[in-house]
Amino acid sequence: xxxxxxxxxxxxxxxxxxxxxxxxxxxxxxxxxxxxxxxxxxxxxxxxxxxxxxxxxxxxxxxxxxxxxxxxxxxxxxxxxxxxxxxxxxxxxxxxxxxxxxxxxxxxxxxxxxxxxxxxxxxxxxxxxxxxxxxxxxxxxxxxxxxxxxxxxxxxxxxxxxxxxxxxxxxxxxxxxxxxxxxxxxxxxxxxxxxxxxxxxxxxxxxxxxxxxxxxxxxxxxxxxxxxxxxxxxxxxxxxxxxxxxxxxxxxxxxxxxxxxxxxxxxxxx
Amino acid sequence: xxxxxxxxxxxxxxxxxxxxxxxxxxxxxxxxxxxxxxxxxxxxxxxxxxxxxxxxxxxxxxxxxxxxxxxxxxxxxxxxxxxxxxxxxxxxxxxxxxxxxxxxxxxxxxxxxxxxxxxxxxxxxxxxxxxxxxxxxxxxxxxxxxxxxxxxxxxxxxxxxxxxxxxxxxxxxxxxxxxxxxxxxxxxxxxxxxxxxxxxxxxxxxxxxxxxxxxxxxxxxxxxxxxxxxxxxxxxxxxxxxxxxxxxxxxxxxxxxxxxxxxxxxxxxxxxxxxxxxxxxxxxxxxxxxxxxxxxxxxxxxxxxxxxxxxxxxxxxxxxxxxxxxxxxxxxxxxxxxxxxxxxxxxxxxxxxxxxxxxxxxxxxxxxxxxxxxxxxxxxxxxxxxxxxxxxxxxxxxxxxxxxxxxxxxxxxxxxxxxxxxxx
Numbered sequence: 001x002x003x004x005x006x007x008x009x010x011x012x013x014x015x016x017x018x019x020x021x022x023x024x025x026x027x028x029x030x031x032x033x034x035x036x037x038x039x040x041x042x043x044x045x046x047x048x049x050x051x052x053x054x055x056x057x058x059x060x061x062x063x064x065x066x067x068x069x070x071x072x073x074x075x076x077x078x079x080x081x082x083x084x085x086x087x088x089x090x091x092x093x094x095x096x097x098x099x100x101x102x103x104x105x106x107x108x109x110x111x112x113x114x115x116x117x118x119x120x121x122x123x124x125x126x127x128x129x130x131x132x133x134x135x136x137x138x139x140x141x142x143x144x145x146x147x148x149x150x151x152x153x154x155x156x157x158x159x160x161x162x163x164x165x166x167x168x169x170x171x172x173x174x175x176x177x178x179x180x181x182x183x184x185x186x187x188x189x190x191x192x193x194x195x196x197x198x199x200x201x202x203x204x205x206x207x208x209x210x211x212x213x214x215x216x217x218x219x220x221x222x223x224x225x226x227x228x229x230x231x232x233x234x235x236x237x238x239x240x241x242x243x244x245x246x247x248x249x250x251x252x253x254x255x256x257x258x259x260x261x262x263x264x265x266x267x268x269x270x
Numbered sequence: 271x272x273x274x275x276x277x278x279x280x281x282x283x284x285x286x287x288x289x290x291x292x293x294x295x296x297x298x299x300x301x302x303x304x305x306x307x308x309x310x311x312x313x314x315x316x317x318x319x320x321x322x323x324x325x326x327x328x329x330x331x332x333x334x335x336x337x338x339x340x341x342x343x344x345x346x347x348x349x350x351x352x353x354x355x356x357x358x359x360x361x362x363x364x365x366x367x368x369x370x371x372x373x374x375x376x377x378x379x380x381x382x383x384x385x386x387x388x389x390x391x392x393x394x395x396x397x398x399x400x401x402x403x404x405x406x407x408x409x410x411x412x413x414x415x416x417x418x419x420x421x422x423x424x425x426x427x428x429x430x431x432x433x434x435x436x437x438x439x440x441x442x443x444x445x446x447x448x449x450x451x452x453x454x455x456x457x458x459x460x461x462x463x464x465x466x467x468x469x470x471x472x473x474x475x476x477x478x479x480x481x482x483x484x485x486x487x488x489x490x491x492x493x494x495x496x497x498x499x500x501x502x503x504x505x506x507x508x509x510x511x512x513x514x515x516x517x518x519x520x521x522x523x524x525x526x527x528x529x530x531x532x533x534x535x536x537x538x539x540x541x542x543x544x545x546x547x548x549x550x551x552x553x554x555x556x557x558x559x560x561x562x563x564x565x566x567x568x569x570x571x572x573x574x575x576x577x578x579x580x581x582x583x584x585x586x587x588x589x590x591x592x593x594x595x596x597x598x599x600x601x602x603x604x605x606x607x608x609x610x611x612x613x614x615x616x617x618x619x620x621x622x623x624x625x626x627x628x629x630x631x632x633x634x635x636x637x638x639x640x641x642x643x644x645x646x647x648x649x650x651x652x653x654x655x656x657x658x659x660x661x662x663x664x665x666x667x668x669x670x671x672x673x674x675x676x677x678x679x680x681x682x683x684x685x686x687x688x689x690x691x692x693x694x
Binding site for chain 1: 306308310312313314317337338339340341342343344345348349351352353355356357358360366416523524525529544551552554
């Protein structure tokens with residue numbers, strides 16, 4: 001009986017979490033009449049909204065651009081954050097306190113405050129309207145939180161393991177690459193997930209920086225379905241949003257196993 | 271090892287900086303001029319019409335090619351703030367007059383006056399030109415207008431014994447009376463999506479002589495008296511005294527309330543005229559609706575807040591961009607855009623073209639008739655209006671319409687909030 005209640009609670013929780021996706025699916029499958037008057041479940045499902053979304057907005061190109069930017073951001077953030085987080089976690093200097101304070105403070109700046117200086121700097125380097133520029137901005141924005149996350153993971157790795165490496169003759173870089181990085185796999189995967197998703201969903205920087213229609217990202221494309229005074233083309237927007245979540249879901253599915261196995265291996269080693 | 275790596279990285283960065291091209295984009299003078307046109311067209315037919323206009327221009331003007339980009343209404347202000355500062359705003363900017371006034375005062379927009387033809391100027395009423403004239407300069411060409419209209423479920427009105435009005439205007443008292451008579455336990459007489467109430471209150475307030483501001487630019491002062499408070503007071507009264515206006519609808523968007531209207535939850539709704547498109551496409555069989563005559567207080571006036579086309583003052587191709595705007599302003603082009611967005615053309619010839627094309631059906635006739643009452647409003651000439659609207663007026667009105675504050679509090683918040691925004 002108790003087990004059944006646990007399963008019931010779990011099912012309710014999963015339904016709660018999955019509701020937005022189900023609502024999106026239901027809405028995407030409704031025809032215009034049902035969108036205006038219907039309930040949650042489409043009575044006569046249609047794929048016309050998917051056709052509308054794809055026809056009106058070049059979702060494939062936009063998704064490709066988003067993917068390039070998100071992967072580039074993730075790679076850049078991991079490459080920069082790993083040694084920096086290691087230094088912050090392992091070295092006790094006054095700089096560490098200042099750096100940590102700066103990481104926290106940087107998170108409270110509203111986007112609109114930082115976008116203008118960033119925009120002017122990027123313009124100087126002709127990186128406005130370029131996916132490389134957008135990748136750099138996303139990386140700058142994601143880096144502090146990634147540093148914060150990785151620092152915690154690194155602090156949890158016993159120093160003894162590194163000291164054993166040093167005794168065997170490994171230098172700092174070797175220790176970082178060959179000993180810390182493998183043990184840090186779950187943390188790196190979690191950080192990569194966070195970075196990737198935040199870049200994939202980012203709207204405002206892309207709106208300001210990207211002007212060439214061939215370089216727009218997915219959130220910009222989806223914004224086409226929202227008009228003045230809160231008008232929304234709900235069916236096309238839901239269909240487009242649903243298609244936009246597919247790469248994220250695939251990424252999660254691919255990476256989740258790695259995250260779980262990493263966590264388990266860490267548990268065994270601990 | 272780390273030191274070596276650091277030095278290498280620094281050298282690579284410096285080399286990158288040294289070789290990166292620095293400075294603003296410059297036209298090398300070779301090949302055709304390219305103008306970037308950021309459109310905010312939203313409905314599929316108007317997006318298609320915009321593309322057709324651009325294609326036609328490009329075919330006729332091989333030396334001046336227009337590249338169409340798509341923007342979004344939600345974020346256009348913040349986007350332009352940044353792009354004006356950085357000197358990379360599109361050559362042709364689509365926006366609305368209330369939003370561009372601030373940019374114009376900061377000198378970001380070119381004067382289109384010398385570039386627009388007499389034909390284009392004479393087609394648009396002076397009141398609408400006033401809405402896009404800042405410090406004597408015509409900073410935009412007005413294209414489309416929106417008015418607030420009452421949509422009625424005529425079956426419900428007839429069943430409740432309310433005569434469907436045929437007069438040119440309809441008073442707020444008549445609206446309140448019809449709302450009371452059509453209210454039943456299952457249905458509210460009126461639904462009104464006022465999640466973002468400021469624009470509606472400011473626009474309809476003109477009908478009671480509510481000006482909200484005196485002066486213009488940086489010297490404007492707020493003025494919130496009985497005339498300015500009349501529209502929110504009447505809405506509040508219908509919602510909480512008469513109970514003929516569904517209070518929950520006040521927290522919803524216009525689109526959400528239309529869903530309820532089509533489901534029979536409201537006898538009438540007040541919404542932007544463009545909602546007719548949604549009704550025409552989505553109304554179930556047998557659902558009878560119509561647009562009622564223009565809503566009038568002491569007058570049927572509403573604010574003309576036209577959609578606009580502007581050119582940045584620092585665009586290297588102001589003249590060519592203005593020529594493109596002149597091309598867009600041709601009556602057949604504006605009529606096509608208007609039909610696509612279900613909005614009112616700013617120019618009379620384009621309005622005539624829409625009337626001829628639609629036969630006045632699906633609410634077009636009263637909507638187009640209502641255009642004569644659209645006039646310039648004082649708030650459009652106030653530099654800090656967008657900030658006051660978002661930070662002060664919208665939350666204050668939301669609290670009042672949500673029955674969380676009273677009328678004196680609303681008056682105080684609107685007045686004192688202006689001092690906070692304008693630094694007075």
